[in-house]
Amino acid sequence: MDASAPKPATAGPVPTGYFRWEPEEDDVLICRAVRNETHDVKTFVLAPRQDRQFEFVSGQFMTFEFEINGETIQRCYTISSPPTRRDTVTITVKRVPGGPVSNWLHDEFQPGMMLKATVPMGEFTWSGMQDTKYLFLSGGSGITPMMAMTRAAYDLALISDIEFVHAARSPDDIIFRDELSFMGRRNHWIKPTFICEKDSPFERWSGIRGRFDHAKLQVICPDFKERVVFVCGPAPFMKAVRELFVEAGFDMSRYHQESFNFESFTEEAQEQIAEATEAITTDVKVFQLEFTKTGRTVECPEGLTVLEAARRAGIRVPSSCSKGLCGTCKSKLTSGSVEMKHGGGIRQREIDAGMALLCCSRPKSDLVIER
Template identity: 35%
Template sequence: MKTFRLLPSSSDRFLPFTFVPGQFLNVAFWIGGARMIRSYSISSSPTRREYVELTVKREPRGAVSRHIVDLLKVGDLIEAAGPVGKFTFDGTEADSVVLISAGVGITPMVSVTRYLTERAWAGDIFFIFTCRTPADFILGNEVATLQRANPKLHVAVTMTRSEGTGWKGPRGRITKELLTQTVPDLASRRIQLCGPLPMMEATKAILAELGVPPENLKTEQFGAVKPAPAAAGIALKPTAPATGPLVTFSTNNKSARIHADQTVLELSEELGIGIDFSCRIGTCGVCKVKMTSGEVDQAVQDALDDDDKANGIILACQAKPKSDIAVEA
């Protein structure tokens, strides 16, 4: 686990962008001859105009996170795009907030908490976090510092594998009891939830049981990048011929019929067309392409804004054609 501070590459004092707490950057690296992009939430506060900080957990099988944690040196130049993401909270949306996270999902929550604390925001912040062991409590020191600075910040941390670590706080997963004991009137508050899919699903079920209306809940899935078919060991070329709509990749001058349930991104990989991607779950926006004709279904469109939709931009990782389509790729 390492925190990286990114400064402008020019001699400018300030970064060439501003962001809202909860947003992320897409960073690109060339690794083994392939361009790889991953999304990392910004953990610093937008009040710091000179830098952004990204906290990266080294995943044993993650090519990009290993590259970043093991090889990146102070002074290296990196390519970053953004900021992107709608999983934001800046204090204008509600008069209190419940931030529930697990693992690396803590990073956007720390950005939100830093920002609200620096702004002396008057609302209560309930910061609920779970991880395995104290060593996995990334940014734990920062949370403790914020807690000392902000009497409105209420922190509850529970650990699932803390035996023998000396951890004295709550143990186990996030439960109904932990939530109701930590947050009075939970159902009436704005809730931000971020973590790996199983934790998100379990917590959503508890929140529904506690009567939290869906409109009070904002979510972002973390730490579970869907692997590319090749990486997942799935044959890139299905055996039966495809009989679905015809997809034309106009820039590459290639067309092919798509298989039932295949996405435009998967077909592009089959044809060797380089559409960039990161999350493959519809949230990062790296796979945006322009569709010049036809219609698609997209299960998740979190990364598209109204402008994108008006201009025919689609998410290749989500797009399943309903008719013949043409995309600029």
């Protein structure tokens, strides 16, 4: 066999003789360690309370439940550790100014403390792909899913050609800088490149400078059209990168992106709103949605999701995947019924207790919602 020929990337064999962590049995994880990555980014190492191991694929996320100041908040975080290290999972969190969860994690969450979590979910992964050449593009904390993939490739000594490009504000903001450089030195198939916009107070950046553009892409990865591309980062970063690849004539069926944006609408949601607005002038039913915590009552045309009706009325409801996967928008229905087609982000016992995912729930009657 030609040793220079790359092999497909896989998640690796599943070990035998282990007990898989099942959140249906015990959904509580305990913090084992907290690691400082940069001045505003920390990694949290989590493990089951019992002798269990995690089963997931690189790039997936988990939804966590936090009790902060008497309020229950759900957030999604991508697993930054690889599936080759099954005894723990890690999440890597950037402090967001004013963010209730990220600031609580940075300031309060310590080894020995516990939180609840759901089973790993998500489709942003290279698992099962037969390709041999990849281009990972990340900005800021969007590095985490690609880091999980790269760590798996390193642990398994996969012969997978990975161009890993990470954009940061300054050298001080490069997450996993030392580890990526180390993996690149030890495995020549892993080739990290860092791009910074400016110098740090105590380091003058001598590498590629500025924002990612077509010229930098050609220099870093001239064979990019031969690769499968994974992109994750802030919405403006992903928008610019996507436009760049479209303009370059890239085969977008080989382009994959992931982002959890709590503020923006998905294209599908925008279409739903447009269709529902038009439907108001017809004989379509319109239901009343009462949100108890905000004291607001809004109208929801039949066929529109509860989440989009709330957003359309200016009510801010935390959400993430908009596909019924993550559980971020999980809410209690104290009155009324919905049609809900979810993707695994809610358990049957929660449904039986009157909970619903607002992103994939369409009202069948007037509703009273604890939000």
